[in-house]
Amino acid sequence: MPGSYLVVGGAGFIGSHFVKELLDRKKNLVRVVDNLCSGTLGHIDEFMENPAFEFVKIEVQNTEDLIKSMEGIETVIHLASNPDIARAAAEPRIDFIQGTALTESVAEAARVSGIKTILYASGSGVYGDAGHLLLSEDSPINPISTYGASKLAGEALLASYSFMFGMKCLVFRFANVVGPKQTHGVGYDFLRRLKFDSTSLEILGNGEQNKSYIHVTDIVRGVLDLEEKIPSGFDVFNISTSDQITVNEIAKLAEVTLGIDPNSVKHVYSGGDRGWKADVPVVKLSAEKISKFGWTPKYNSYEAMSLALESMAKTL
Numbered sequence: 001m002p003g004s005y006l007v008v009g010g011a012g013f014i015g016s017h018f019v020k021e022l023l024d025r026k027k028n029l030v031r032v033v034d035n036l037c038s039g040t041l042g043h044i045d046e047f048m049e050n051p052a053f054e055f056v057k058i059e060v061q062n063t064e065d066l067i068k069s070m071e072g073i074e075t076v077i078h079l080a081s082n083p084d085i086a087r088a089a090a091e092p093r094i095d096f097i098q099g100t101a102l103t104e105s106v107a108e109a110a111r112v113s114g115i116k117t118i119l120y121a122s123g124s125g126v127y128g129d130a131g132h133l134l135l136s137e138d139s140p141i142n143p144i145s146t147y148g149a150s151k152l153a154g155e156a157l158l159a160s161y162s163f164m165f166g167m168k169c170l171v172f173r174f175a176n177v178v179g180p181k182q183t184h185g186v187g188y189d190f191l192r193r194l195k196f197d198s199t200s201l202e203i204l205g206n207g208e209q210n211k212s213y214i215h216v217t218d219i220v221r222g223v224l225d226l227e228e229k230i231p232s233g234f235d236v237f238n239i240s241t242s243d244q245i246t247v248n249e250i251a252k253l254a255e256v257t258l259g260i261d262p263n264s265v266k267h268v269y270s271g272g273d274r275g276w277k278a279d280v281p282v283v284k285l286s287a288e289k290i291s292k293f294g295w296t297p298k299y300n301s302y303e304a305m306s307l308a309l310e311s312m313a314k315t316l
Contacts, residue, residue, distance in 0.1 A: 011039030
């Protein structure tokens with residue numbers, strides 16, 4: 001059916017924003033599949049009465065069930081993965097089970113179902129630790145985390161399915177995504193800890209980790225607009241702001257958001273230049289390629305994080 005979408009992982013933070021935008025664009029059908037292990041019905045409750053919206057609770061690795069859920073679908077947006085990147089330090093297989101294996105199931109179900117387009121959420125983790133280099137889509141790929149490896153494996157699977165079976169597969173390497181309904185990430189963690197104790201804040205690493213943060217509405221708009229502009233084949237795009245902010249700056253933003261005087265909070269650092277073993281302390285992505293198609297972010301990193309913290313503070 002033209003204008004029909006299946007959002008895999010659509011009850012999650014990012015997925016629910018895709019659902020809202022698709023329904024706002026008056027798409028004929030927006031169907032969400034999710035097992036609710038990290039997503040919640042609360043993220044999609046507002047859409048339940050919309051006649052163009054459907055929700056199906058399934059395990060994405062069950063390919064037969066996934067094939068059934070793709071009936072009448074034209075485009076698949078694949079967002080399902082392990083949301084807790086640092087969890088792999090203790091459970092490294094989690095990214096294969098909740099990452100690579102899910103992507104294989106999505107690709108195969110799409111092939112069997114005759115899906116025309118897959119839009120895949122990858123991430124900056126595929127590049128690994130490149131220091132202060134500005135990374136384009138042609139930069140060397142060298143993941144240092146199992147999360148980055150799982151995303152890269154997903155990209156490779158989709159590249160092969162695109163060539164072998166004629167599907168349009170577009171890969172999007174996001175910077176750190178923030179915004180309303182967020183349930184994890186450095187800003188969320190800081191707010192939660194400060195709510196518990198406003199006098200002291202634990203900061204992993206040395207606080208100088210420096211990364212780009214992008215508002216969820218900017219990535220949703222970028223993905224959906226580009227889908228309409230790329231006619232076929234396989235391609236990869238970074239989606240990022242052009243600036244970065246440090247963890248220390250985010251800590252101060254969180255404190256101000258909660259009405260706490262930053263000078264009254266003691267910062268306790270775990271030490272080292274990164275938050276955990278496979279954390280990448282500096283991430284700089286070039287969005288020049290996607291900008292040639294007319295996309296630019298509405299918010300820079302500082303603005304995106306500020307807005308995200310404000311919205312999260314209201315719901316914590």
